[in-house]
Amino acid sequence: MARKRKPNDDEQPEHSAEAPAERYDIDPAEGEGDDSGDEPIPQDTLVCALTGEFKPDKPEERVLQSFVEQLHREYQVELADMKRDVRIACQDAAGKKKTVTVGIAVYEHGKPHEVDNIIRVVVIAKANAKVSDAAVGQLDLVLSNLSEERPEVYGAWTNGKDLTFRMRTYDPATGFPVSAELNDFPAPHETLADLNDPNRRALRVAAGDSLLRAFTHCHDYLSTHGLRDEKAFWQLLYLIFAKILDEEQTKNLFFVGATERNSPEGQTRIAKRIERLFKLVKEKVSDVFDGNERLEMNERALAYVAAQLARFDLLSTDTDAKGMAFEAITSHTLKQKKGQFFTPRNVIRMMVEMVEPQAGKRVLDPACGSGGFLIVALNHARRRILAKQGCPFPDDPVQSEIKRATPQIRKYAETSLFGIDVDSDLRKAARMNMVMNGDGHGHIFNFNSLEYGVYGASESVGKSRYRTPEMELLERELGVGPGKAHGQFDYVFTNPPFGAKIPVEDPEVLSHHDLGHVWKRSARGWSRGPLQKKVAPEVLFIEACLKFLKPGTGVMALVLPNGILGNPGEQMEFVRWWLLQHGELLASVDLPAETFLPQVSVQASCVFVRRRAPSEMRLVGADGPKQRPVFMAIAETCGHGRRGEKTWQRLPDGSLNLRDVKEPDRWERDGVVHNGTRPRKNQKILDDDLPLIAKEYRRLVAEGRFT
Template sequence: MAAEEIIIEDNQLVCVLTDKPKKATSQEKNIQSIILMLNEEYGFEMKNIARDVNIVFVDPDTGKNKKQKIEVVVYKEDSEQNQEDIIRIAAVQDEKIKENDKKKGVTIALENALAALDNCDFGLWTNGNDLKYLQKEDDDFGFDFNFTDISDFPGNGETIEDIDRADRSHSRKPANDSLIKVFKRSHDYIYGNEGRKKDAFWQLLYLIFCKLYDEKRRFKCIETGESYRKKFWVGIKEKNTEEGRRAVAKRIKDIFEDLKKEGTFSDVFDGNEAIALTDKGIAFIASELAKYSFLDATVDVKGLAYETIVSNTLKQEAGQFFTPRNIVRAMVEMLNPNEKTRVLDPACGSGGFLVMVLEHVRKQIAKELYPDLEDVLLAEKFNTYEVNERVRQYAETNIYGFDFDPDLKKAARMNMVMAGDGHANIFHINSLDYPDWEDPNELNKIKASIKQSLERMADIDNNYTDDARGKFDMIFTNPPFGAKVKVEKEIADKYYLSKHSDAPEVLFIEACYNLLKPGGKMAIVLPDGILGNPNTLPVREWVLENFKILASVDLAVEAFLPQVGVQASLLFLQKKTDNDKNIARETDEDYDVFMAIAEKLGKDRRGNPIYLRDEDGAEILFTVDTKYVTTNKNNDKEVKIRREKQKMLDDDLPKIVNAYFKFLKGEKI
């Protein structure tokens, strides 16, 4: 990766196809997204893709030649790239343009262009939110064309027949922001067209889970020796007729009834849930979801897509907000859990820390099973049966989440299933009130789960009780904090630290101490007031007495903006053993602590990305070789490389993680 001397303005981006600076308009961003989609998902080579191509056709009214600009075209492979060589077109518009727009809508921008091209039968139209595919076919008399809505068009080397079969060999691996857009498009459809504003999120999740369940059936088929056939599929034109929509809806609803009874998913649902969308709505969303393989999507792609719809749905009250993914990743990487690590997030929200731990361990397992593979070829193995089975067993045995909000518990369970079936140990409980929580049923489930985990891990030292306290090797958490968050006096009084503060974040430190094993480690997000205010000195003294400080990372004020403005730090602690405490009392403690300041976190106060700049303030471009894997219709995989110029986020956290590991090795930082 090398820096390039190309100067671009703040409101510009570099085209992935041409390397030329472009104004970062809504339309331009959509063009970049479509180029990447055609390349990575559909397998068309960059050399065969072009942008801003003028096609020439004869105006039937005047008989004169006219031109029309097409934002993105794909040429036939090894052709001279003339107009007659165009085989796919994409009409890409600004987000404000609607599909029925008289000048730039589907009819004018796409149908007219398809009609003018002799050898191009497929095209798409998008404004970034809506996405329509059309197929051009001769009418019954051969004098004109019909344009038919289709749910997808063929990729490189594919025919329409290849993608119109239930036994289609593979689904596309979502690239770039495709899955986020699919989730958002589907959610908006339910919200706007189905009259289900209150439960649009849950209705979409039911369909997402049908898709996941159907993909995971292939692992069950491996175990039983059955041949796997997809049930979650939509014919290319099936959503266009009442009969077709009815057939799709029946397939999906049958899958949903099956998954509610199946072990992996049964305890995610209460059992009385129902897909309550119209047949048309089910067919529309199913056709959106069916194009992609969720199992093969990276955790970042799935996690970001999931959080996009969760954050727009579940209210961010009582101090609840998402911990940014770069902060979550840094915390997990610095403590470096492995397959033997029992992990808890006692304020798990939608499960961001737990999903990141699961993915961190997944990579370790894949590397152990496939030591000769690197980069994208190793990533291709992340969802093999062997890796998935180890990940499932790890999650089932060693990953735990507690949350006070029952909706977030459900959201976390669903998030964990998407990441790798680690949903079984997500519990609705107030961690500060453990083990006296009012729901005995939930407490009994925790006991049974802890007992099973201890037995599976042969955790003899801790096997004297099935209480969760003292059982965890690591805790990752961002507890609720702020003036709005109140802890009942009856609960607060259980804690020694309540003498000095009844703030939930203070009490959570002691609760985490109780839940950790002696020698166990924790990474916690805390407001800076705890670490600096004179009136919290007794709290700091208690922390120093009971924990060894491993590291402290000050975060820039932008860390949680625009959700909430709070100055916070990451504190990494290790619970002292009794022997550690005795030594500390008899001698003056003297050990090194890693300390860092993250001045830049890759975004500004409004949440907009910020990039690395040179001394003159210009954004720096780096030449990057992006590796990706394409799959042809025979399911053969091929590694390809796309050279592109990219801006890099100005984020100190990856550098801090690297410096921490140097610190642990005693190397010079």
Template sequence: MAEEQKYQIVPEGKIRDYIDGTIRKDTPEEYVRQTVEKRLVVEHKYPKARIAVEYPIKMGDGKKRADIVIFSEEATAEEQQDQQNIVLVIECKKESVKPTDKEEGVAQLKTYMASCSNCVWGMWTNGKHKTVYQKVTDDKGNILFEEANDIPSADGSNSANDRPKRGLMSKATDDNLLFTFRTCHDIISVNEGHSKQAAFFEFLKVIFCKITDERNVTQPVEFYTTASERNNSDGQATVYKRIAAIFEEVKKKQGKIFEANDTIKLEPRTLTHLVGELQKYSLLDTRIDFKGKAYEEIVGSNLRGDRGEFFTPRNVMQMAVAMIAPREGEKVLDSSCGTGGFVVTAMNAVIATLKAQMQGEYGENIEDWPPMIRDAFNNKITEIAGENFFGFDINPDLVKATKMNMVMNNDGSGNIIQLNSLLPPHEWSEEKKHLLEARMGRAKDSIVNHKTIDLFDVIVTNPPFGSKIPINDQQILEQFDLAHTWTKDQHGKWKMNPTKLRVSVPPEQIFIERIIQLLKPGGRAAIVLPDSIFSSPGLEFIRVWLMQKTHIIASIDLHADTFQPHNGTQCSILFVVKKTEAELQEELKLGFIPNEEIFMVMVDHIGHDKRGNTVYKRDEEGNLVLRHEENEVREINAETGEVTYRKENFEEKIVNDQTIMVAEVFLKWKRQQGIVW
């Protein structure tokens, strides 16, 4: 009975309001409002009791409903019936509505604010653009609306219109960080006229500045703009100068990402607006999965290339990493790292294990740990990131993007290398080979060919694939068994022709072999591959080669929509362990490969449809199922520094995603099989 009380059914096409629980029609405008409501509670610390939705505001002889209003802290339930006790009004519109719209734009918001005598703040947003106003009265009694960076928080800890204080900045929530990143990117695109890619890299510079300033913990915050600076050209110039000084520090620390003569190619006004959007957040303290989702979506929408690149959904990455289970001290690689999702996910899995151990000794909340212990933990994270996690990619733009992803997630960016990993290793640059040799404890100049690159304990990757990007360079192909021709003898056994190469080979086929070459004996890999590798009769020789060289542990058949809306290729994830030389010799003596059990699963629900829209669980009648959740909101008294916690109840939609169950079932099966890693 208690279990049933945790769920609520919502009819199809409806949504349950985060603030008052009302069942409303699920529309684009409602999505924007629900995102704002959650931010008001979680980020801005407003109790739900101070917030009202669809509040009727009297205007002349009629009434209009404001989307969201917030009352003064002192207002009782009875006093909230009076609109003169409203201190903040928020209007939410769908994305197609523009701020300049006569009927639904910012003019409507100002009318609401003017009708509520004690209303000081207002915000208008369409989920893409946001405008905040503070209502003031001049010497002549005229009402003026001055643009501000953001609305104030309930507890005063997030006064985004003044210089922020370290320790009082907010941790961003899921959709709100994505919304902020999109807003920043759109500000650049609209105001500067840059291409999508150019706009992204200017945004990247600003994020680097934000992270660098957050790391300067002994100095006052420099990444900020005041409301007065935002609203005049002199102030905007001051902000630009301040951020440009931080960027000089960035270039010194990130010399391999930015050129020495590089500058922030944004107008002061544009840069000031970006700073105003970002300054309220502590990106370093924000949950890693929130940052990853927001960052990778922005990267993916702007840097998709024509080399067979399509980025792996986060839930699939998390499943693969949970199954491959990297451990502290193991060297982990994504040989086609894209935006860095697999590297960051694997790194964070190791960090999470360390964190859990520390929490068992020092308590659940890291903020409450002794400073010395917290510093030791952070230093250990930096050490883990810097020594054990690696990424290769041929695309220099994606390498930059991955380095930024690593910087946002405890660094390790020095091990992200621009490299065509299919090239013969003797053609890799000396600098890159020496870096790998030093990190792996190998002798200098020991990397000489494809037989000497068995460097990594774990590889988890989604290599580029497709017939449109074949590999036909003979120097590359001659390194690989799978690039040679194979024939079946009279006994049905496949044999490689050692003297005859295929004319061209789809990249995923030789990437399989390169990944095995890069593994240490006994090392393990998780590889995303097209289903043709597993089912095509003409590719049976690849399956034979895999059984010869590896223990095939698992095959996860992914849903057809996994990589939609960008790619409809049906894929699976193959999990293998590289055989040791002793195992290879033993099987050679036996004359056959012993049978082994393989874990196989079909994922029927991937959490989104072919358009990329999230799919939620529904009952047999098609009604949405909600799960009751309790969120702990941490509050800091801006004057005393006192930390308190309060509970906020809400109902969460349940994503229809089976990947979250696969790893648990696999780990149980693995233990039963006696497989240890």
């Protein structure tokens, strides 16, 4: 490596013609799109957050834009202090000259964009590049050629999946530059000492997809370091759970110094702290852990993964960001391998926003999987609580606002949110997901919802062979007797398991459901026949969900395959008749064919039903159960295509529909909240009808058109 030196005479300093924040020469405001430009909008492009220019939508460009967001939101780097695609003239130890382009350069605040003022650099490698000494050596070369007047400069190397932080100092004896690996670099207002002090280190509130990348990378790392895929998943979840507990109790045990994991001794110290913390986790959350769980990583792997997670403030990170990251690893490991698929977050959000669950009301998902519906319901309540407490941007709160709202958020979760799933692994994953999102209690139970209240001819409901301790636990939490959990919930949200490949065949279960029987129609109406041999689970879930609702007021929102709603045949006709007899249809939203792709191809709708009161059920003839006007919508787009790729709104001529916007730009430092707005020019609009449908439904409800 070269000695510390000034740039050669032929090296040109890098200047910025203007600060990026000044490039917005119009007053940005939300609008309906702008098609008045003189030039057509390029296809397959995105708008650079620094320059406002259109750039090819390639993996490397997406990583660069993601890192801009991380530097700005996690490290509080001003956009005006960043520049992209900066060429640095370098000289290696042998005197050979070359120019290296760094994806992002960060300059000392307010200083000209010159090489001597660079304090951070980010090297964006090709998406398929492998981490190697040679690859990361390019970053070290750049750092060694930055200003010698700075005792330390920092950099990061990433291929979009792997992320390596580096620091350059100088050997006091030789004057040669020395590079060291870090688990993070300090923000401009921080020092390396801050990162090495557990009491001073500020945790990063994850921005954009940085948490998704971290979770995925940690899972992949463990999978390639001696742990099978599913074991890697659980080991990662154990560490995430430990991290949450550490944040809640501020024990500072889930801490990794900036360079601590670089030595075997440091790895041992980290492992001891995490092992001690995990022991506390198992004692505190005994309803999730049986006490025999172990951290099975070696000390090197444990220190590595802990270092990736330690820098984040998980409790303060946006719920959707955590949800995306958690669902990504859960879906791959627990669901897809068992033929199960999670409900897209925008579908869940639409369903929750249409129903708008109120404070003090109970919510149940009787097939909760990893907890998606419950998390969105919790986030819905969080926004309401933050707004009531005066938070100006409930969708973008800072840490102190979240901390102030946390007691009420937890109280809501502890009294209002309940989930059931037959899969014990998914139950545990859902419980962890809830804790990660601020629920300190977690009413998640492990049993088959279709078996609740089932008993044989010689049994009572309290002595049924189908009865499990988890059912009893649910009843204790509700404060009701055996078999009395039915009729206790104000809202039911679920996407039940469905498909002819997993039918319900147990005669005892079928006999306790009207829809488990054969029904015949005559001039006198419907008459019950013998049991069916098998019934698709989604049919029985219609009845089970309705039973859990409070009569007269309870509302359920279900994802159902369109075959139930439209297939011919006497049995399907009876299912529809039964549903409308026992419930009042409030709304129906037909989902696009791409909604569940690329996971599974299914045509489905979201159905919203109120359970009728017994007095309504007794009415017959012209005085029979009434049906008010029904809100019906057909969603043509869901924000992604058949391969899962994002789709964007376009104008009639096929060009992208763009919008100039202002968005909140907030962070907190030393107890002071910095409020601002950030202009974003030429932003693409996700082609998703679902938020519009939810908004329109709520508008019509407010006007009294639908109730």
